[in-house]
Amino acid sequence: MRYVYGVTTALLLGGAALSLTTGFPAGAQVAQNDAQSMQSITPRGGAPASFADLTQQLQPAVVNISTRQRITVPNVNPFAGTPFADLFGGGQGGSQTREAQSLGSGFIISPDGYVVTNNHVITAEGRAQIERITVTLPDGTELPATLVGHDAASDLAVLKVEPKKSLPFVTFGDSRSARVGDWVLAIGNPFGLGGTVTSGIVSAVYRATGTGSPYDRYIQTDAAINRGNSGGPLFDMKGQVVGINNAIFSPTGGSVGIGFAIPAEIAAPIVERLKRGQTIERGYLGVRIQQLNEDLANSLGIPHNRGEFIQGVEPGGAAANAGIQSGDVVVKVNGKDVTPDQTLSYLVANAKPGDRIPIELIRNGRRTTVTATVGKRPSEEELAQQTFSQEEGQDADPFNRTPEQQGEGLAEKALGLSVLPLTPQIARQLGMADGIKGVVINAVDPSSDAASKGLRRGDIVLSANYRPVTTSAELETALKAAQSSKREALLLQVQRRGQPAAYVPVRIR
Numbered sequence: 001m002r003y004v005y006g007v008t009t010a011l012l013l014g015g016a017a018l019s020l021t022t023g024f025p026a027g028a029q030v031a032q033n034d035a036q037s038m039q040s041i042t043p044r045g046g047a048p049a050s051f052a053d054l055t056q057q058l059q060p061a062v063v064n065i066s067t068r069q070r071i072t073v074p075n076v077n078p079f080a081g082t083p084f085a086d087l088f089g090g091g092q093g094g095s096q097t098r099e100a101q102s103l104g105s106g107f108i109i110s111p112d113g114y115v116v117t118n119n120h121v122i123t124a125e126g127r128a129q130i131e132r133i134t135v136t137l138p139d140g141t142e143l144p145a146t147l148v149g150h151d152a153a154s155d156l157a158v159l160k161v162e163p164k165k166s167l168p169f170v171t172f173g174d175s176r177s178a179r180v181g182d183w184v185l186a187i188g189n190p191f192g193l194g195g196t197v198t199s200g201i202v203s204a205v206y207r208a209t210g211t212g213s214p215y216d217r218y219i220q221t222d223a224a225i226n227r228g229n230s231g232g233p234l235f236d237m238k239g240q241v242v243g244i245n246n247a248i249f250s251p252t253g254g255s256v257g258i259g260f261a262i263p264a265e266i267a268a269p270i271v272e273r274l275k276r277g278q279t280i281e282r283g284y285l286g287v288r289i290q291q292l293n294e295d296l297a298n299s300l301g302i303p304h305n306r307g308e309f310i311q312g313v314e315p316g317g318a319a320a321n322a323g324i325q326s327g328d329v330v331v332k333v334n335g336k337d338v339t340p341d342q343t344l345s346y347l348v349a350n351a352k353p354g355d356r357i358p359i360e361l362i363r364n365g366r367r368t369t370v371t372a373t374v375g376k377r378p379s380e381e382e383l384a385q386q387t388f389s390q391e392e393g394q395d396a397d398p399f400n401r402t403p404e405q406q407g408e409g410l411a412e413k414a415l416g417l418s419v420l421p422l423t424p425q426i427a428r429q430l431g432m433a434d435g436i437k438g439v440v441i442n443a444v445d446p447s448s449d450a451a452s453k454g455l456r457r458g459d460i461v462l463s464a465n466y467r468p469v470t471t472s473a474e475l476e477t478a479l480k481a482a483q484s485s486k487r488e489a490l491l492l493q494v495q496r497r498g499q500p501a502a503y504v505p506v507r508i509r
Contacts, residue, residue, distance in 0.1 A: 286317020416448025
C-alpha cells in the first residue's frame with residue numbers, strides 16, 4: 001500500500017486502456033463454474049440487506065502475499081579509531097545480512113493458479129533481494145509463488161502458484177461503468193489480518209492524484225483500506241473486480257476514508273500481457289511537464305483547468321522532432337482534451353509507439369497543431385537517470401556580490417525582484433555558458449511570491465511572458481504589458497547554473 005498524500009509521504013510495503021468485455025459468471029469461480037446468480041444476493045432497489053453471501057462467494061479467491069528478503073548491511077564499528085575498537089572486531093569493514101518480510105494482498109484470476117497483486121508488494125528496495133514469495137490461501141495453505149511478470153509504471157505484478165487442485169477465482173469487470181455512489185467491497189489483509197472485508201462506495205472515478213505517473217488515474221473509494229491491503233481486489237455488487245487497491249491518502253498512516261484503486265480498464269489488459277510474458281510498451285514524447293496551476297494560467301491569460309505546460313523538451317525526442325517547444329501549453333492529444341483527470345502523461349502512455357498523433361497546443365497565445373510520431377517510453381530506472389529533467393541542485397549561491405539597492409522600481413514593487421544586466425564578467429562568475437543573454441537577479445524580497453517560488457540571487461531571467469529581456473527596462477515593459485492585460489502573474493523563464501531553463505509564474509502584487 002502506498003501513501004499518495006499526507007503529512008508524510010511514504011511507501012507502504014514496499015496499460016494500455018483497452019476495451020473490456022466479460023462474459024464470465026460473477027463472483028469467485030470454481031473450475032466447474034457452479035456459482036449462484038448474483039440477482040438473489042443483491043436486491044435491485046437500494047443497498048443490499050447484507051454483504052455476507054457476496055463475501056462468502058468472493059473471499060476464497062483473495063490471498064495473502066508475503067515475501068522473505070535478504071538485506072546486506074555494512075558493518076559499522078561505533079568505536080573505530082578509539083582504543084576500544086578491537087573489542088568490536090577491530091575496524092568497520094565487511095558486511096552482514098539480515099532478513100526482512102513484507103505483507104500484502106492479491107487475488108486469483110484462474111483455476112490453475114495465476115495471482116494478481118501490486119508490483120511494490122513483491123519488489124525489494126535498496127540493498128534487499130527477494131528470496132521467496134509465498135501465497136497463503138484463506139484456508140491457511142501456503143504455496144510458493146513464481147514471479148511471471150511485473151510492471152513498475154502501472155504497479156502491477158502477476159504470480160503463479162502450482163496448486164494440487166483447481167482454485168476458486170474471480171474475474172475483472174468493466175470499471176468504465178462505475179459511477180460515483182456505487183457500492184463496493186474491499187477484501188484483503190490489512191496489518192496482516194487475513195480475510196478482512198470492508199465496504200463503501202465509489203467516491204470518485206478516474207481521480208488523478210498528481211503523481212505524474214503515466215497511470216495516475218484511479219477509482220477513489222471510502223471503503224477502509226490500510227497497510228497490507230495493497231494488491232487486493234475492489235469488487236462491485238456483481239462480484240467482479242473493478243479495481244486493485246493501491247494507495248491511500250493519510251496524514252496519520254491509517255485509513256481516513258480516501259483510498260485509491262487501479263481501474264480494471266487499465267489493469268486487465270496489462271495483466272493479460274504479463275501472463276503471456278510480454279513486455280509493456282508505452283508511448284513517450286520526451287517532455288518535462290508542469291500542471292497548469294492558477295498562477296501559471298494567469299501569467300498566460302488562459303483557463304487553468306485545461307492543458308499542461310511544457311517546461312523542457314528532450315533533445316532528439318518525439319516532442320522535439322514534432323516541433324514542440326518549452327513554454328508551449330498542450331491542450332489536446334489525438335483529439336482528447338488534456339485535463340486534471342486525463343493528463344498528458346496518461347494520454348501519451350496509452351498511445352502505441354510509432355503512432356502519428358496530432359497534438360494541439362497554445363504558443364504565445366495562439367493555437368497550433370503539430371503531428372508527433374510517438375516514441376517508446378524508457379523504463380522507470382532509465383527515466384530516473386534523465387538529465388534533461390534533473391531536479392534542483394544544492395549548490396551554494398555562486399553570485400558572490402553584495403546586493404545593490406536599486407531603488408523602488410516597478411519590478412521591485414510588483415515582483416519583489418531587483419535585477420542587473422548580465423555582463424560577461426557576471427556570467428563567468430555564475431558559471432554560465434558564453435553568449436547567454438538576460439538579466440541577473442540581484443536581490444529577492446523574502447515576502448514576495450518570487451521568493452516563495454524559489455527564485456534567488458544569481459538566477460538569470462531570460463524572458464518575461466516569452467519576450468527576451470536583457471535590461472531591467474525590458475523586464476518592466478513586459479510587466480506593464482501584463483498589467484494592462486489584467487493578468488495576475490508574469491511568466492519568467494529562469495536559468496540556474498547546471499540546470500535546464502524553467503518557466504516560473506510570479507504573482508504581480
